[in-house]
Amino acid sequence: MAMEKGIYDQLKRPLKDLRISVTDQCNFRCTYCMPKEIFDKDYSFLDKKELLSFDEIVTIAERFVSLGVTKLRITGGEPLMRKNLPELIGRLNQLEGLEDLALTTNGVLLPRVAEDLKKAGMDRVTVSLDSLDSELFGRINGRGTGVEPVLAGMQAAHEAGLKIKVNMMVRKGVNEQEIVPMARYFKRTPYILRFIEFMDVGTTNGWNLKEVVTKEEILKTIQTELPLRPVRENYYGEVASRFQFADGENEIGIISSISDAFCSACTRARLSADGKIFTCLFASKGVDFRTPLREGATKKDLDQMITSLWESRTDRYSDERRIDAGKKEKIEMSYIGG
Ligand code: SAM
Ligand code: SF4
Ligand code: SF4
DSSP: OOOOSSOBOTTSOBOOEEEEEOOSOOSOOOTTTSOTTTSSTTSOOOOGGGSOOHHHHHHHHHHHHHTTOOEEEEESSOGGGSTTHHHHHHHHHTOTTOOEEEEEEOSTTHHHHHHHHHHTTOOEEEEEOOOSOHHHHHHHTTSOOOSHHHHHHHHHHHHTTOEEEEEEEEBTTTTGGGHHHHHHHHHTSSSEEEEEEOOOOSSSSOOOGGGBOOHHHHHHHHHTTSOEEEEOOSSTTOOEEEEEETTSSOEEEEEOTTTSOOGGGOOEEEEOTTSEEESSTTOSOOEEOHHHHHTTOOHHHHHHHHHHHHHTOOOOHHHHHHHHTTOSOOOOHHHHOO
């Protein structure tokens, strides 16, 4: 790839995306993300004053965009639990140089906000759904919520004019029997389904390599009933391998961060809800931007912080996973955002 303007890390990867977690709270307790035994009433979530304000989020995002970021994704926790989120979306959407503004949600609160999100300038949302079987889905999300509220959320988003992708996390012994029904169901919709390998994010989900259903296994499972053909990647750094159904109706994606890591093209930084920047999903430490910001850091100071952080970046955790699997202390997905 030709070197464009912008900032590059030690492995020559440009800084292109920023994921912004707007809350560490969630209305679900997915077993693989926020198991309810740990994220219970005694768990200490961030205080309101610890959360970045919208002004602070916009200030940080603006500096990232000025340094070459073209994509922002809002996540959490459950981002729709953050009050007045459309206001933040509207402000981020004004940033000069931004090309793509998206959101990942469990979908349940979409009927309330989909129209306001669209009006604020959001183009697309990713909705997570791990099964079409309400009983199983209720067990996975730890709250007994069935599939209907999520499908209703997708419908509301669709009617509001938002494009939709659906994320299905696949875990062996839990929901791999749902791969084909999900593929079949979403094939007929305007939504693109993406399968995600179960990842060893955080330290609370009891991850085990044996529970990963690999990209190859997912493909093989679907192909037994629904033939597929590969589609070329859309852009450098695209994380999902794409496959079109052989009859031309719709496509699927597979995000294979375990079996086929994509660190060499990882252009993404993450901002936690309390203002720390992480340069890898599997990082154990972030760099605090909230304190300098609250102490009056200038735009130039922030640019310097971002540049020196990115330029010294060497993260390639997934590539290295096989060597020292499980030895590192890591941050929880619900805190840093997916
Ligand atoms: N609450 C929102 C949601 O569920 O879409 C946004 C945050 S959630 C952390 C973002 C994505 O991460 C979801 O699609 C979820 O399935 C995925 N995820 C969480 N933990 C995971 C894990 N251990 N392995 C793979 N994907 C995971
Ligand atoms: Fe909440 Fe999303 Fe994590 Fe599920 S995956 S517990 S919905 S943050
Ligand atoms: Fe990027 Fe880290 Fe994931 Fe590799 S492991 S793709 S560097 S976030």
